[in-house]
Amino acid sequence: MKPLRILVCDDSLLVRSRLKESLKQCGDFEVFEAQDGQAAIDMYKQYQPELVFLDIVMPLRDGIEALQTIKEYDTRAKVVMVSSAGTQSHLRKAIEAGATDFIQKPWEQHQILSIIAKAVKEKEE
Amino acid sequence: MFSLYFGHYLLNRGLITPDQLTDALDLTESVHLKLGVLAVNAGYMTASRVGKVHQMQTKVDRMFGELAIELGFLTKKQLDDLLSTQKQGHLLLGQALVDKDYLSLEQLQVALDEYKKAYGLSEGQIYKLQQGDVDEIVNTFVRIADSPEKALYTFYISLMLRNVIRFIDNSPRVESSQIPEKLNAEWLVWQEITGSVNLFTAIAAEEPVFMDLARRYSGQGLLEPDELAQASVAEFLNLHNGLFLVNMSNNGVELEMKPQLIGQNKTVTGLGTGCIVPVYLRSGRFDVIISDSNPAL
Numbered sequence: 192m193k194p195l196r197i198l199v200c201d202d203s204l205l206v207r208s209r210l211k212e213s214l215k216q217c218g219d220f221e222v223f224e225a226q227d228g229q230a231a232i233d234m235y236k237q238y239q240p241e242l243v244f245l246d247i248v249m250p251l252r253d254g255i256e257a258l259q260t261i262k263e264y265d266t267r268a269k270v271v272m273v274s275s276a277g278t279q280s281h282l283r284k285a286i287e288a289g290a291t292d293f294i295q296k297p298w299e300q301h302q303i304l305s306i307i308a309k310a311v312k313e314k315e316e
Numbered sequence: 317m318f319s320l321y322f323g324h325y326l327l328n329r330g331l332i333t334p335d336q337l338t339d340a341l342d343l344t345e346s347v348h349l350k351l352g353v354l355a356v357n358a359g360y361m362t363a364s365r366v367g368k369v370h371q372m373q374t375k376v377d378r379m380f381g382e383l384a385i386e387l388g389f390l391t392k393k394q395l396d397d398l399l400s401t402q403k404q405g406h407l408l409l410g411q412a413l414v415d416k417d418y419l420s421l422e423q424l425q426v427a428l429d430e431y432k433k434a435y436g437l438s439e440g441q442i443y444k445l446q447q448g449d450v451d452e453i454v455n456t457f458v459r460i461a462d463s464p465e466k467a468l469y470t471f472y473i474s475l476m477l478r479n480v481i482r483f484i485d486n487s488p489r490v491e492s493s494q495i496p497e498k499l500n501a502e503w504l505v506w507q508e509i510t511g512s513v514n515l516f517t518a519i520a521a522e523e524p525v526f527m528d529l530a531r532r533y534s535g536q537g538l539l540e541p542d543e544l545a546q547a548s549v550a551e552f553l554n555l556h557n558g559l560f561l562v563n564m565s566n567n568g569v570e571l572e573m574k575p576q577l578i579g580q581n582k583t584v585t586g587l588g589t590g591c592i593v594p595v596y597l598r599s600g601r602f603d604v605i606i607s608d609s610n611p612a613l
Contacts, residue, residue, distance in 0.1 A: 202575055203554065204547040205534055248554070250575045275558020276573060278565035295562070296555055297483075 195310060196221045196238060200231035200257070201246040201273070206296070210244055210273070213300055217307040228252030232260045235268065242310045244294075247274040247281055255284045262289040269313075271306055273298065318445045319344055319409035320489040320596075321457060325431050332418050340412035351380045353411035354398045355390065356425055357446065359432075359439045363421040365389045401446070408446070450477050459492040463589045465513065465608055472517075472560060472606050473593050479556045480595060484532045489596040495587045495607070502526070503541065504582040505550045507557050508610065511571035516587070516610050519553050521602035528599035541580075550576040579613065586611045 197220050199210045207224050214220055223238050225231040229251045235243065243261065247254035254272060261268045272285045277295040285293055294302050323341060326332045332340070352366035361369075361384065369383050376383075381399070384390040390398075410428070413419040419427070432442060435456055444452040454474045460466050473490070480488045501520035509515040521529065523541060530545035531538050533552045538545045554576045561571050590607030 203551045204544050205551045206547075208544070248558075248573055248575055275555040276561045277558070278561050278570060280565065280570045280572075296558065 192315070194218075194220050195242060195307070195314060196223070196240040198223045198225060198231065198234055198238065198240040198243045200225040200228070200234075200244065200249070200254070202226050202249045203246075206246065206273075210303075213298070213303045214307070216300060217304050218311075220307075228254055228257035231257045232264075235261050236264060239265075241269065241314060242306070243268065243270040244273050245270050247272060247276060247285075255281070255288060258285065258288045258290055269310060318442075318448070320487060321445070321453070322428070322431060323409050324489065325434070326413075326419075326427060329427070329430075331423070331427055332413065336413070336416070336418045340409055340416055340418065343412040343416065344409055350411055351384075351398055351402065353408060353414060353421070353424075354401055355384070355394075356421065357408050357410050357428065357442075358394070358398060358401075359428075359442060360394045360398070361389050363425045366421065397443075450474050450481070453477065453490065457492065458490055458591070458593055460591045461589070463608075465589070468513065469591050469606050471563070472515075473591070473604065475560055475563065476556055476593075476604050477595070479552075479559065480597075483552060483555070484529060485597045491594045491596070493592045493594050493603070495590060495592055497585065499584040499587070499592070499603075499605075501582045501584060501603075502580065503546075503549070504579045504584065504613070505546075505553050505576060506579075506605075506613075507553055507576040508574045509557060509561070509571050510574065512569060513571070514608065514610075516590075516605070516607045517553065517557055518584075518605040519549060519602055520582075520584075520605060521549075522600065525597065525600040525602050528597060529602060546578045550578050582613050584611045584613055 199207050199222060201207050211222055214222060223234050223240060225234045227249045231245060245254045245257060258270050261270060269291045271292040271294060272290045273294045273296060275296040277293060282293055292306060323337045327337050355361035356363055356366060369380055372383050381395040385392060385395060410424045414421055414424055441452060451474050454470060454477060458473055460469050477490060502522045503526040504518055504520050506518035509517060526549060527541060527545060530548040534548040557573050561573060564571050587607045588609030593604045594601050595604055
């Protein structure tokens, strides 16, 4: 089976690097990187990843806007929001826009592992 | 952390030298606490009463606490408090200074009494400071000017201190500072918060401290202020502000924040009402800025 394709989108190089490190500990995946909401939309359309980790506060287009556009393009898209600002308002908007999950930064490794395990299982099915 | 504040008070009063402070602080990390010094530090016993118990101990083979209770110098609860502090394994600065003969126990007690008076501290507050109570530390050492947002700024600074302890350095020291007309920052990371209140938040630092922050937050051996180093300090501010927004949201106030920005050799003017809080790490000082208006950069 081909490795899971994962898109990591955050405007911080440090966060992208930490997320990639967390993913590496979970297995071998094909990982793409984007640093703003618009780039996430473009890369989603180009690579059709099976899982997206998306920050909320970003330049150009924020994570909620990117999530809405990605879900309009592909209703089956699996997008996990990863943000330090897990406010009631952001949680509500993310759920309404169809986010699969929401992770508050700083994340624990087991949170990433659990999301990956679920995505791998769904791919196998 | 209390040791750092009391130590700098002694330093500013000229009672000890910088080398003696460093020496004593180093010692605090390795030596076991003695109950007599703890009792004086906690304000439970005077130096002369501790002396009496020590004198008795030269004649009878009995524990300090046991004798102090028998003589009516300590209550059982006070002894339990002291034993609990002792178990934490941190040697208080006072004991280190006495052990090193930089101060006598009597001089320590006088200095501690004057320190309490200078900051208007009760025994309860001293106890909280010694336990590292962040809210008490901010209320005692950070003077924030009266304004409608004073409580918000105080909460922001307390949360920042907690996050510095959690992610950067377990013993930072904060001070008070006035908002200057002009602030020159070798490195400035800033982020706007918008909503029912609009806030400008920033971290300003000289390059060595900026790099120290970057290394400590990222956990990587960064050598240059490159993109990763800049992203590390910026992400620390972003994380802190995100947690601030979550706390506000839990209290029914929904705020948003804009992406964080980074600049070098910035001059900041027109900060408006707010506060600048110097935070001292082992490597030096960085400033935390929160203001109700966007400055010119």
